Amino acid sequence: MRAAVARRFAEHVRRRQPWLSTLCDHLLEPVVETLRHGVADMTPVAEAFPRDTIVHLLGLPWTDRELVSTLVADIFPTSGPLPGGEGDGAAAMRRLTEYLQGEVARRRRTPGDDLTSELVRVHTARPEALPHDELVSILTGLTVAGFPQIAAGIETGIVLMIRHPERAVFLDDPVHARMFVDELLRYDAPVQYTPAPRIPARTVVIGGVTIPAGARVWPVLGAANRDPAVYSQPDEFLPGRGGPRHLSFGGGAHHCLGAELVHLEIAMLLQRLRQRLPDLAQAQPPAQRYGRLRGFTSLPVTRTERRS
Template identity: 35%
Template structure:
């Protein structure tokens, strides 16, 4: 966590030992499968809890987390924060990438990166990918069926959970299928930047991965500049090319005025482009593709595994889904709510403010614990129950506000197609051994998920 230190706030008198124990349990590797009990203790006893060791205020209520993510009073740690607070990281390739990316920019700098991406890849474009997603799902489930045809078990996450989003986002960007497995490994290493506390090993692996991925995507852009294709790399290049000359004209216009010969007013003639209007350079485009690739598969792979696991743990809900495929969208939302792919995310106060009735100084760190917010009984009755028919589900799993996940629609599509196909092709799908959770304090995912097709 990155926030500045302040006086401890939020822990009610007489509950400190219980609250501190609950907070420690949230980060205990032994409780990684189910941190929601300790989170419930925090939410009830200290919904805004300052932790001196990490320098952040943990927020566990839905309303507080939503206000922080969606409101104007909080921002993400960015490049200026990096230079001011963590200058020792500045020379690292991974830090250079992260704190200049969509995940590490605010205001006009963020809009400048997000604008071209949302213009060529919005929710409508995600829907257009449905046929391709269905094709990949069917191919991967064929592999899973072959692997379990003898009645034995297979690692669902290795055969389906990870390859599905890697293939979908790889095809979207323009990464050939033969190269996607190598990028899966690099992407997992780059995703170590999402950890709330990063070890030296996290940094080393992230640096290596970012360097390799930057080199690859720079080469891909050169190739697409010469030979455009129907992919995101080509679309972003085309948009950057269209924006470039317009921006140059705004900067370079002189008193000659338009062809009519009348001189334009000085203010109109000389106005430079705003920061959000500047076209993206080659490095920025490569970094944007890098982020799309890593973010496009890492959290989606987590969602696919946890959604399948949740349904298997609640067979009566799986039966409802088989009987009524119209429940698929609701089942995906409930899976996101019940055990979403991202447990927590950090913000900094842009100005002195308060959250949950607790003062937060300018620059103060807050950590929205999305997993706790999504199970807040003030927002969801019977929050620990998994119900595919639950009404009025509005999850924070993809964030909110300016940093709402740009790939949320595609992730939902992949999950809905996969769950629908599983319910018809493998109605007797069952756990076949202990799963292995990913060693992460932030990302909710499986490294190993053994399943049998005929349980």
Template identity: 35%
Template sequence: MTQDPTTPAPPLPCPYDESFARDPHAVHARLRAAGPVHRVALPDGSPVWLVTRAADVRAGLADARYSVDKRHSTTGFSGFSLPPALDANLLNVGPEDHLRLRRLVSKGFTARHVELLRADVRTCVDELTARLADTIARTGEADLVAEFARPLPLRTIGALLRVPASDQERFSGWVATMLAPRSKEELVAAVGSVHRFLVELVERRRAHPGDDMLSSLIAARDEEDRLTEDELVSLAFLILMAGSETVQHVISGGILTLLSHPEQLAVLRADPSRLPEAVEELLRYTGPNQTAVRRFPTEPVEIGGVRIPAGDTVLFCLAAAHRDPDRHPDPDRFDIDREDKAHLALGHGLHYCLGAPLARLQITLALGTLLDRLPGLRPAGPVEELSWTSTFRFHALRALPVTAD
């Protein structure tokens, strides 16, 4: 029977409901078992193709036919959009511009630059650990997210961009609001404040350059004319956002995971040199990013026998890939001894995270210091009552009340 063209198509299923908020891994497991790719709706009604199996996700992230350039979209992608002046970054441009920008930014993330930041990160970790311990001593408990996990990456990025100490507090406040806004209006206001601040910071650094990433990018803009002004500010904004969110959530989620797996925690306490291995397993097991940045096929593509038209929005589900039993045996088990800890939490292919070494440095120092200085660290209440933010984009703790002896 031919369908009446005037009959509206049935609504697409939306997997991001209350059951997803309670347990996103169960929802991903159901979708993964049902098929490799699904046509679903986001909470705002946007239609997307969700790719759930590890082999397809890994292959897709490295496939040049999937572009992040929104000009390739034929269906549109609703949701909050950055101002054009902040949108000219690595997550929104085609391959040629991406490689050009990536080469410039990579100079600020060399092993030497990251190692130079080690002292800054170490100092910050020590200060935040002492503050956390003091709050626990005074009040009996503290929120590890608010007092430790959130400020650490913000201070680190502040050091990377050499944000003046006098500006750190308001700068951190705006970014914290962007990461967890209470309304769209609050988000727009915070983005605007950060944008204006970065423009002013570029002007100040242009007048008084130093040995920092922002000064290097300004030199590329002014002397070699390889960056537009919008690209310069957009890159600074991207470094800020990409460098803050994942680190914050992996630290808080990582601590909760370790405290919830005492046998694994005992292994680390007995041999702290194994912490880097634990960090890699934590990135797989509790990585907050549910999906990679949206892609748009530049030509029709096929995944698992499903044809996806050019220009449609494709979301590669990292969280589903990380729990795929065809890739990771017994994937719901947190295991530091896991032989294959390969993950996609920091990207893959062209969009592999440039700041990955700095992210790993922060997470490793943070977890190691907390476990060393607060040996009696534990949740201050029932784990089942913890509050999470769950969206198609990330799943992360809103707060983690902890106490210690």
């Protein structure tokens, strides 16, 4: 089922790159204007860019952006208690699923040039390859994973770009920009925990710790990405480092479907910021988000040299 989706998703992302570039400039324009005379918070831009992108790629109505934001925030809390302590997001998930089912039905009647229409066509031609329930499930997953995590990566990237100007030069060309993004995803994974716990069917011992059958175990991706047995200088931000691929995209059959989109969006916004605001600086310490999702709840920036 992923094979039926992955290639088409990648094609839509490639075709929409000019649109993404225009959106990026549009969102940055008010920031550039504000920074002529004052301080700007980068978190709204970091959140709007991936949100508007996934809404556009899926062909969802532009006027539904705030509805989608609200539902996703209820399903995937961006801050707050650690895993196991969140409120029940089941009601929001049902609403989002019903909403997307309505979008699928609308594409059956009036298909368009968007990813949802393309997947509906795949389902119609080969329902055994992409059953209806799985089609809706994939659309739900793309929507829920499509912007809070990318926003957190953008926020982290802005902070690292400012704090490590000597390494921000990696953003000056596409190959090295990818290294910069990969390292920030390792260094401070946007999603610190797996989406769901692991539950052993029998009692096991891992690393000298007994885990009883039925226990809820939350693997910490952020810790794995800084394992000193795997990475040298794990607590240093070193773009271009060697070593195994980080676990922020998962792995195997569950490797993140939107990994290329993540690289594209984070790199594009950071590169555009560096080009338009090379003297960007922190106005005050950013407010770190705690919980399953990283990033910042506020990220005030200024310029070291005012430009009229």
